[in-house]
Amino acid sequence: MKKILLLSSFVALASVAATAEFIEPSVYENGGFCGFSPNGQYTAAQCYGTVIIVDVKNGVHYSYEISDFNEYSIGNGNSFSNTGIIVGSTTPIVDAAYWENGEWHQLPTSQYEGLNNLTNGITPDGSRICGTIGLEPVSLDTDNTMQIPVVWERKEDGTYSEPIRLPYPEKDFTNRAPQYATALCISDDGKTIVGQVTDCSGFFQFPIAYIEDAEGKWTYKYLCYNKIIPEGTVVEYPGDYPEGPDASDYMTEAEQAAYQAAYQEWVMGGYQGDMPEESSFMTAEEKAAYDQAKAEHDAKVDEWTPKSEAFYDTLAGLLDNAPAFEFNDVHITPNGKTYISSDGVNMSEPGSWFPEMHYTPWLIDIETEDVTKLNFDKSMSINSVANDNVYFACNGQGNIPMTGYIIENGKYTDLYDFLSAKSPEMKEWVEQFLIELVPDYEMDENGDFIEVNKEYKYTGMTYASADLGQMAFWNDCPSDYNLYAKGYLCDLSQFSGVKDVISAGKNTIKFDKEGNLIVDGDIKNMSVYDLSGREILTT
Numbered sequence: 001m002k003k004i005l006l007l008s009s010f011v012a013l014a015s016v017a018a019t020a021e022f023i024e025p026s027v028y029e030n031g032g033f034c035g036f037s038p039n040g041q042y043t044a045a046q047c048y049g050t051v052i053i054v055d056v057k058n059g060v061h062y063s064y065e066i067s068d069f070n071e072y073s074i075g076n077g078n079s080f081s082n083t084g085i086i087v088g089s090t091t092p093i094v095d096a097a098y099w100e101n102g103e104w105h106q107l108p109t110s111q112y113e114g115l116n117n118l119t120n121g122i123t124p125d126g127s128r129i130c131g132t133i134g135l136e137p138v139s140l141d142t143d144n145t146m147q148i149p150v151v152w153e154r155k156e157d158g159t160y161s162e163p164i165r166l167p168y169p170e171k172d173f174t175n176r177a178p179q180y181a182t183a184l185c186i187s188d189d190g191k192t193i194v195g196q197v198t199d200c201s202g203f204f205q206f207p208i209a210y211i212e213d214a215e216g217k218w219t220y221k222y223l224c225y226n227k228i229i230p231e232g233t234v235v236e237y238p239g240d241y242p243e244g245p246d247a248s249d250y251m252t253e254a255e256q257a258a259y260q261a262a263y264q265e266w267v268m269g270g271y272q273g274d275m276p277e278e279s280s281f282m283t284a285e286e287k288a289a290y291d292q293a294k295a296e297h298d299a300k301v302d303e304w305t306p307k308s309e310a311f312y313d314t315l316a317g318l319l320d321n322a323p324a325f326e327f328n329d330v331h332i333t334p335n336g337k338t339y340i341s342s343d344g345v346n347m348s349e350p351g352s353w354f355p356e357m358h359y360t361p362w363l364i365d366i367e368t369e370d371v372t373k374l375n376f377d378k379s380m381s382i383n384s385v386a387n388d389n390v391y392f393a394c395n396g397q398g399n400i401p402m403t404g405y406i407i408e409n410g411k412y413t414d415l416y417d418f419l420s421a422k423s424p425e426m427k428e429w430v431e432q433f434l435i436e437l438v439p440d441y442e443m444d445e446n447g448d449f450i451e452v453n454k455e456y457k458y459t460g461m462t463y464a465s466a467d468l469g470q471m472a473f474w475n476d477c478p479s480d481y482n483l484y485a486k487g488y489l490c491d492l493s494q495f496s497g498v499k500d501v502i503s504a505g506k507n508t509i510k511f512d513k514e515g516n517l518i519v520d521g522d523i524k525n526m527s528v529y530d531l532s533g534r535e536i537l538t539t
Contacts, residue, residue, distance in 0.1 A: 022425035023491045027433065028052070031487025033463055033472035035384065037080035038124050038188075038334070040465030040493075043472045044074050044086060047484050053086060053099060054489065056470055062102055072104070075131065076328045077121035077185035078385070085126040087119035096131055096152075098122075098160075107152055108162045109133060116147065117163075121186035121193070124334075127154045128190035130183040133163050143176060149183035149195055149210060166210045167220050169197055173229050174237040174311075176200035183210065184328060187336025192366065194332045194339050196325065197222070201315065204228060205325040207339055209366050223339055223364050224371060228322040235314055238307035242300040245293035247278035255281045323362070329381065333388045334466070339364040340391065342381040357396050361407070376412055380405055384463045392462040402460030402475050415459040415473065422495045433488070434458050458486070469493035 031045040031052070041057045049066030051074060064072045074088040086099040096107040096117040107129070109117045115134025122129045132147040139146070150163035168181035179202055182195035190212075197206040207223040229235070248256055262276040279287050323343035331340040341364075344357045359381035361374040374380065380393035391407040392415075404415035416434060420427040437453040444450050460475035474487035519526065526539055 022423065023494050024429060025433075025488045025490040028474075028487040028489065030484050031474055031489075032485040033461065033474045033487045033489075034074045035078070035080045035086075036463040036465050036470060036472060037082050037086075038387075038466040039082040040467070040470035041082065042080050042084060042086060043463065043470070043489065044080075045472075045474070045485075045487050046072070046074055049073070051088070055084075056489070056491075062099075064104070075118065075120035075122075077130070077330070078332070079120060079122060081122045081126040082124045083126040085122060087122050087129055087131070089118055096133070096163075098129065107160055110162055118147075119152075120182075120184045123186055123190040124188055128152070128186060129154075129160065130186045130193045130195075131163075132180070132182050133165075143200060145170070145177045145179065145181065147180045147182065149181050149193070151183070151186075151190075151193070166193070166218050168208070168210075169220070169222070172197070172199040172204075174200060174235050176237055181208070182328070182330075184330040185332040187332055188334040189336060192332065192336035194330050194366075196327070196330060198327070203315065203319055204322060205327060207325065207330070207341060207364060209339060211366075221366075223366065223369055224323075224362075227371070229318065233314070233318070235318075236307065236311060238304055238311055241308075242297060242304055244297040245290060247282075247290055250286045250290040250293075251278065251282055255286075325362075326359075326381065331382055331385045331391075333385060335388050337366055338388075339366050340382050340385060342393075344381070344396070359393075359396055361391070361393060372410075374407065374410065374412075378403075378405070378412075380407075380412065382407075383461050386464045386468060387466045390464075390468065392464065394460050394462070397461070400476070401456045401458045403457065404459030404462045404473055406462070414457075415462055416457045419459075419490070422492065426495070464492075467493075469496070 028045055030047040030050075032047050033043060033045045036043045042053065042055060044051055044053045046052075049071030051064045051072040053062040053064075054060070055062075064070070066072070070090055072088065072090050074086065079087045084100055088097060088099065089095055090097045090104050090106070096109055096119045097104050098107060098119060099105075107117075107119060109115075115136065116138055117131070117133045119129050119131035121131070129152040131150060131152070133150050134147050136142060136144060136146055148168055149166040151166065152160040152163055154160055166183060169178065172178045176199075178200060179198040181197045183193045184195045186193045192212075193210040195208055195210070197208050198204070199206070206225065206228060208220055209223055210218055210220045212218050251259070259276060259278050259281045262281075266273065266276055279290060282290065324345070325341045325343050329341050332338065333340070340361065342359045342361045344359045346355050347358050348354070348356045358379040360376075361380055361382045363372040363374070364370070379395045381396050382391050382393045384392045386392065389408060393405045393407055393412070394402045396402070405412045406415055406418050416430060419434075420430045434457055436456050436458060438456050440452055440454045441449045442452055458475040459473055462471065462473040464471040469492055471490045471492055472487060473490075474485050477483040477486050480486075
């Protein structure tokens with residue numbers, strides 16, 4: 001079901017001009033925001049199969065509600081273009097789709113239809129989409145690769161091509177087929193795509209980049225492979241447990257029927273006495289052949305067992321030391337130079353019911369594979385990238401509450417403090433909406449539990465436009481069981497501090513009444529900075 005709502009509370013944002021009147025952030029119940037277009041015009045919130053898309057510039061909402069026939073989701077990567085195309089999926093059978101001009105459109109998937117095809121990332125100009133197509137249904141019963149990376153190209157008529165396969169490793173470090181090879185985020189120029197390779201066991205997530213050269217040829221490269229599988233490590237998969245002989249293959253149909261009758265009589269008799277054995281119903285020749293096959297199988301098991309134990313001991317040792325990158329936790333800087341993810345370490349006491357994870361962001365140079373770890377004193381998992389130098393993180397989904405941070409130039413600021421510093425009015429709003437007293441219990445000096453109110457600051461998962469002029473964030477609602485999440489949409493362009501006419505010799509730069517930036521004169525290059533020195537506009 002689609003709804004279109006015009007909301008007068010939204011302001012058309014044609015520039016970064018500041019306004020004198022404080023624009024209060026909008027509050028969204030069940031608004032689990034999941035991304036922002038680089039230009040700040042489009043964002044979306046999703047909740048259990050329902051999606052709300054917001055055209056911030058024009059103040060329009062599009063609501064798509066889950067039903068018996070459809071469910072909706074936004075992709076797992078940088079899913080928002082500047083042209084109004086947002087990638088995701090629709091229908092109960094998950095299938096690759098994109099949203100444009102108020103409508104959802106299915107992407108071509110030809111022979112892959114119905115096999116869990118996903119779109120995740122899109123270039124700002126909408127010319128290229130990255131995602132995965134399914135080779136077979138997702139199942140724990142298969143040892144084959146279930147999803148592989150692809151791109152779709154925008155054609156001149158505005159439609160998209162059939163999926164173009166990207167190269168990917170067809171064997172993992174144990175010489176088995178990986179479970180997944182994904183394509184999650186794409187650079188602004190569309191020539192670098194990043195994702196993960198999940199090994200056959202499902203324990204390891206390998207960072208991978210797919211790169212297009214000047215001739216249009218795609219290649220892939222693992223990133224920091226030796227930090228997961230140290231150089232020189234030998235991992236020999238011994239194969240599956242040897243298959244043993246089936247006794248029924250050595251029996252006639254009459255003998256099988258006689259055995260089944262005896263077995264049922266034993267069951268109906270309350271399992272008294274010895275359970276019938278199939279070999280008791282064989283002829284001497286049949287039993288000899290079966291015993292020979294069984295002896296050969298036992299010898300294979302004796303040979304296989306130490307190899308299997310050595311293999312799983314090696315895997316356990318690798319797991320103890322390898323970075324544990326979260327599944328689908330992948331980002332890329334717009335310039336395509338840096339792969340970003342976070343690894344988690346379980347800090348819980350042994351036997352704890354709820355794991356306490358500490359996350360550390362990794363910044364990996366895609367060309368050199370140099371790694372910068374942001375070893376902060378707090379647990380942080382990157383959840384979005386605003387531009388080449390600004391990232392947003394939180395302490396991990398599922399924490400109560402999720403705490404949001406902005407990371408600039410290798411330093412972090414609590415999102416609560418970042419917003420509070422914007423203006424007295426914003427600080428007042430932050431204190432009103434982002435602080436909640438939640439009932440809890442703690443033990444007093446007598447050993448009795450008493451009810452207390454704990455103060456929680458609710459910021460959490462954060463997304464923003466490239467110039468930080470628009471921001472959206474959300475948190476869960478443990479104190480309100482009627483809500484899954486609460487989201488907030490903030491216009492931060494009001495704090496840019498650009499108000500007056502700027503004169504540069506014979507040139508004049510000003511904002512008109514509608515907030516458009518007007519340049520009068522011969523200016524080759526221009527940059528606009530806010531009061532903190534952050535570049536918010538360049539042309």
